[in-house]
Amino acid sequence: MHYIFEDLFFPPVSEADEEGILAIGGDLNPERLKLAYKSGIFPWFNEGEPILWWSPDPRMVLFLDELIVSKSMRNILNRNQFKVTFNKNFKDVISNCQKIKREGQDGTWISNAMIDAYCKLNEEGIAKSVEVWQDDILVGGLYGIDLGDVFCGESMFSKVSNASKTAFIALVNYLREGNYKLLDCQVYNPHLESLGCREIDREEFMSILKS
Template sequence: MYFLFDNLYFPPVSEADEEGILAVGGDLSPERLKLAYKNGIFPWFNEGEPILWWAPDPRMVLFLDELIISKSMRNILNRKQFTVTFNTNFKEVISNCQKIQRIGQDGTWISDDIVESYCELNRQGIAKSVEVWQEGELVGGLYGVDLGHVFCGESMFSKVSNASKVAFISLVKHLEEKNYKLLDCQVYNPHLDSLGCREIDREEFMDILKSE
């Protein structure tokens, strides 16, 4: 495990341990975050603990043409009960992701420092959001880092049933129209699996990431 200091550097992702932890420490400056994502690395840690930098193997991803939309979700989309916008209210989306209560989780990894850093990335046009509205109220959304050919998803929230799924599906359709190669979902969870995401070798992920 590599310990980061003030220098803008990350070791090769192949040096990550079995859990996927590559490095500890450093900061959340926009420069370091941009370097991390361009090299297949992302921060994930509990508030009050040292920053942990991850490059897991395998990697959870979605190839855009493998998206699974259930019949019930198709009905919801066809009814147009939600309105979707792209990157119009990033601060509110990340703030809701920070505050939303999640089953089985005590607190959140999205600290105030994370919010501040990713809002700066948004101002630089790198971090982006998807917003889902119902009757003028923000009821769901997601945010992530846009690398131009790969979108690195970070977190979703939902205040009403299916709002985060609508955000996810809308993002995938948007990326597909723009000829993106991949949606990076980082690590496995059953919800992502149900939407068509799957694990691939880190080496394959890195090949796609580097093929701009």
């Protein structure tokens, strides 16, 4: 594992350990975060601990034409149960992702310092959000980093059934229209798999990211 200090530098992702941890230390300033995502790296750590930088192998991704939308979900979308907006309320989305209780997790990895850092990236037009509304109340959403042709998803939240799925599907449709190559979902979870995401080798992910 590499230790990062003030230099704006990351080692090659091939030097990550078996868990996917590449480096420790550094800070969350916008320039470092931009370099990280462009290099296939993301921060993930618990509050009060040193910053850990990850590049897992394999990598969970969605090829946009592989999105799975169930029949029941199609019915929900066709009923216009939700209103979807893009990048209208980034801070509320990331704050809800921080606060939402998740099965099997005692706390959150989204610290106040991370919220501040990603809000700065949002001001630069790099971090973006999708909001899902029901009766003018924010009930779901997601946020991530937009690299121009790859979108790096960070976190989702849902206060009512199917709100985060609605955000995810809306994002994929947006990315398709923009001819994006990939939606990066970082690490495996069964919910993402049910939506069509799958694991690929880090080497293939990096090849797509750099192409």
